[in-house]
Amino acid sequence: MNDIDPTNASASGISAEERQWAMFAHLSALLGLVIPFGHLLGPLVIWLMKKETMPFVDQQAKEALNFQITVSIALMVAAILIIVVIGIALLPLIGIAAIVLAIMAAIKANEGVAYRYPFTLRLIN
Template identity: 25%
Template sequence: MDTSISKHQKNVSAVIHLSTFSKYFIPFGNFIIPLLIWTSNKDKWEFIDENGKEAINFQISILLYSIILGIVMIPIALFTAWEFIGFTNILEHNSHNVDFNFDHISSFGWNAGLISIIAMLGIGLLLMDVFCTIIATIRANDGLVYNYPLTIKFIK
């Protein structure tokens, strides 16, 4: 890496990382805005190119991990809801009886536990996204390239 990194390069790299927070205001803003800034500057400076690749790869990795958690969560949530509905007899037209037979409650507890674990993993992904992006922004402003953890290198 070139040792003479200008203040402009540091600022543009920091903005690339910081612009990933735009996903909270604009759908897919965490991909669109950093991609626009990165592609307009990647051929001019290697420092901006490296930071842009890291930021976009991390955002794609976070999206992939979130999709995997969602795919795992959907069937568990559906089966848990189905078992919860089993407590009441909703098909009776004139009366709604609550069935106090708790034979099927054991699997409900397992599913609720799995949902809690997956929810905590999702919160962990969110916190990792926020903290790592802040650290990457600070490092880019200091003239360093931050390598995000758990990042799959889609763009090399």
């Protein structure tokens, strides 16, 4: 009846396993909420593990890692700006934006859509 392969159900031709690992690459940034530097280590580990075998995961893990590096830089700048009070408002805004964007990216990656974070320095190509 239905000839759709469950391992490759996406219209984009990206396997379910690859979409799942790409989603994990984005969600692994949430490790930063419990482990120091976890927001960098999560995407880095997934990228290093899967970059040779899964091109979509390679792309999305690099994107997640670049975004988390950008967030780290923004948080450092905001921490310095606490001296002039504006950093007090910036720190939670950056944190909330990082969480929301990581979740949005994870949802898109799970759908097989390559997500590009806005305002991201792309240091790792």
